[in-house]
Amino acid sequence: xxxxxxxxxxxxxxxxxxxxxxxxxxxxxxxxxxxxxxxxxxxxxxxxxxxxxxxxxxxxxxxxxxxxxxxxxxxxxxxxxxxxxxxxxxxxxxxxxxxxxxxxxxxxxxxxxxxxxxxxxxxxxxxxxxxxxxxxxxxxxxxxxxxxxxxxxxxxxxxxxxxxxxxxxxxxxxxxxxxxxxxxxxxxxxxxxxxxxxxxxxxxxxxxxxxxxxxxxxxxxxxxxxxxxxxxxxxxxxxxxxxxxxxxxxxxxxxxxxxxxxxxxxxxxxxxxxxxxxxxxxxxxxxxxxxxxxxxxxxxxxxxxxxxxxxxxxxxxxxxxxxxxxxxxx
Amino acid sequence: xxxxxxxxxxxxxxxxxxxxxxxxxxxxxxxxxxxxxxxxxxxxxxxxxxxxxxxxxxxxxxxxxxxxxxxxxxxxxxxxxxxxxxxxxxxxxxxxxxxxxxxxxxxxxxxxxxxxxxxxxxxxxxxxxxxxxxxxxxxxxxxxxxxxxxxxxxxxxxxxxxxxxxxxxxxxxxxxxxxxxxxxxxxxxxxxxxxxxxxxxxxxxxxxxxxxxxxxxxxxxxxxxxxxxxxxxxxxxxxxxxxxxxxxxxxxxxxxx
Numbered sequence: 245x246x247x248x249x250x251x252x253x254x255x256x257x258x259x260x261x262x263x264x265x266x267x268x269x270x271x272x273x274x275x276x277x278x279x280x281x282x283x284x285x286x287x288x289x290x291x292x293x294x295x296x297x298x299x300x301x302x303x304x305x306x307x308x309x310x311x312x313x314x315x316x317x318x319x320x321x322x323x324x325x326x327x328x329x330x331x332x333x334x335x336x337x338x339x340x341x342x343x344x345x346x347x348x349x350x351x352x353x354x355x356x357x358x359x360x361x362x363x364x365x366x367x368x369x370x371x372x373x374x375x376x377x378x379x380x381x382x383x384x385x386x387x388x389x390x391x392x393x394x395x396x397x398x399x400x401x402x403x404x405x406x407x408x409x410x411x412x413x414x415x416x417x418x419x420x421x422x423x424x425x426x427x428x429x430x431x432x433x434x435x436x437x438x439x440x441x442x443x444x445x446x447x448x449x450x451x452x453x454x455x456x457x458x459x460x461x462x463x464x465x466x467x468x469x470x471x472x473x474x475x476x477x478x479x480x481x482x483x484x485x486x487x488x489x490x491x492x493x494x495x496x497x498x499x500x501x502x503x504x505x506x507x508x509x510x511x512x513x514x515x516x517x518x519x520x521x522x523x524x525x526x527x528x529x530x531x532x533x534x535x536x537x538x539x540x541x542x543x544x545x546x547x548x549x550x551x552x553x554x555x556x557x558x559x560x561x562x563x564x565x566x567x568x569x570x571x572x573x574x
Numbered sequence: 575x576x577x578x579x580x581x582x583x584x585x586x587x588x589x590x591x592x593x594x595x596x597x598x599x600x601x602x603x604x605x606x607x608x609x610x611x612x613x614x615x616x617x618x619x620x621x622x623x624x625x626x627x628x629x630x631x632x633x634x635x636x637x638x639x640x641x642x643x644x645x646x647x648x649x650x651x652x653x654x655x656x657x658x659x660x661x662x663x664x665x666x667x668x669x670x671x672x673x674x675x676x677x678x679x680x681x682x683x684x685x686x687x688x689x690x691x692x693x694x695x696x697x698x699x700x701x702x703x704x705x706x707x708x709x710x711x712x713x714x715x716x717x718x719x720x721x722x723x724x725x726x727x728x729x730x731x732x733x734x735x736x737x738x739x740x741x742x743x744x745x746x747x748x749x750x751x752x753x754x755x756x757x758x759x760x761x762x763x764x765x766x767x768x769x770x771x772x773x774x775x776x777x778x779x780x781x782x783x784x785x786x787x788x789x790x791x792x793x794x795x796x797x798x799x800x801x802x803x804x805x806x807x808x809x810x811x812x813x814x815x816x817x818x819x820x821x822x823x824x825x826x827x828x829x830x831x
């Protein structure tokens with residue numbers, strides 16, 4: 245399939261901070277590619293390198309068959325992460341303004357309808373709610389009906405209903421053949437929208453693939469979470485591995501235990517176990533691994549690797565380390 | 575969409591944004607008015623005395639016009655560039671067909687409209703409050719327009735090379751105030767030390783002041799330049815400087831981080 249976005253070994257540093265380290269990716273026509281990763285992982289820098297708004301130190305990038313600096317801008321739509329358009333233009337005027345910059349533009353009222361802002365069309369941008377503002381910004385990327393769309397955290401600050409409006413919009417665009425590269429901290433968003441996901445950590449794309457493949461390869465096993473004050477030792481006789489939940493799951497580690505690798509049909513045996521041993525619990529919940537598990541696993545692994553490097557005094561030599569890996573591979 | 579279409583879209587957005595900031599509109603016009611009231615009506619000129627304001631009132635018309643032709647583009651462009659940078663608007667525009675010269679041209683058009691209106695107000699007030707007898711030369715139009723182009727270019731550079739809106743405004747004041755008083759606007763060359771003359775000749779505002787004075791003040795003693803009428807010659811020099819300032823200003827506008 246034809247690659248609409250192609251990046252090879254992109255590197256970018258700001259002073260001593262490595263923003264991108266040998267980042268390579270390829271996105272096919274009509275594909276939705278989501279970049280996930282912790283703050284400062286390099287997502288925005290990668291988007292900027294691909295859109296030509298930052299110059300990588302090395303490596304190459306091509307979008308729509310041309311270098312980012314030479315691409316036909318009529319075919320491109322970009323939403324920067326911290327974009328703040330003129331505040332005293334109404335949402336309709338704002339879209340008309342951006343539409344006026346293109347050879348062939350859509351009717352701003354149609355775009356307003358797409359982003360669910362018909363009723364707020366006459367309201368100044370600065371008087372819109374945060375979520376409405378972000379939707380107006382998303383609308384500004386759609387006025388030229390782009391073939392390739394870069395959305396840097398498009399749903400940040402948008403309420404759940406507005407988020408779903410944007411999701412449906414992105415799905416419709418992808419169905420119509422638009423290639424979309426987006427960054428997000430919302431794993432549900434990535435899982436729902438993306439054909440493929442790339443996880444950036446510490447400037448490197450540490451994994452990429454379809455969400456289900458990433459979950460299968462890196463997400464671990466299914467889990468039964470038991471809200472209880474009992475320690476994992478209390479479950480020593482259970483036929484499944486039991487551990488404390490990982491951090492980031494909205495609970496303190498000592499308020500629950502997680503039973504791994506358990507089939508839903510076997511949950512009854514766990515309930516029997518709890519009652520036989522009179523272990524008090526307040527709630528049981530079973531879940532398949534998801535993209536958040538992938539994120540936590542891989543981001544944690546990268547963070548540990550980085551900490552180890554820093555502790556061993558090798559923190560400033562990331563690029564060298566990667567090049568060495570490349571040499572070994574070759 | 576043609577180049578003109580893109581410039582029109584940017585100009586319309588810039589104009590709407592400006593006129594909806596009422597405080598900015600008020601003070602853009604209030605600043606030159608208060609200056610005329612203070613210097614022209616309260617202090618008054620004294621052609622027979624010594625020190626400042628010893629020339630007839632018409633001599634100072636270029637100075638009053640320079641207040642808006644110099645300060646408005648410097649401060650507006652400086653803060654506009656900084657505002658665009660801080661709101662990632664240049665990052666967005668860099669991915670659209672709008673080019674940097676087109677953006678600067680649109681902003682210049684907005685400034686030209688504002689300064690054109692302010693200049694009419696200034697000329698009216700100067701005549702009304704100071705009794706200045708001036709010739710309403712058609713050359714005033716290109717002088718004001720080219721002056722605006724020149725200082726919009728300088729303002730774009732200030733905004734690009736400072737790191738914040740506050741920094742841009744402070745820099746425009748620091749550069750604008752000396753230029754305003756040391757460019758043969760309010761202070762004649764004879765009142766300055768002889769060694770200062772080459773510096774005065776470096777200021778684009780000097781050619782604006784000399785040319786406007788030659789065009790509007792019938793008793794002006796502005797010298798010809800290489801035998802060419804001073805009203806036209808200074809316009810030519812100002813135009814050359816404006817082309818350079820506009821080109822450098824457009825080039826300085828950030829496209830990447």
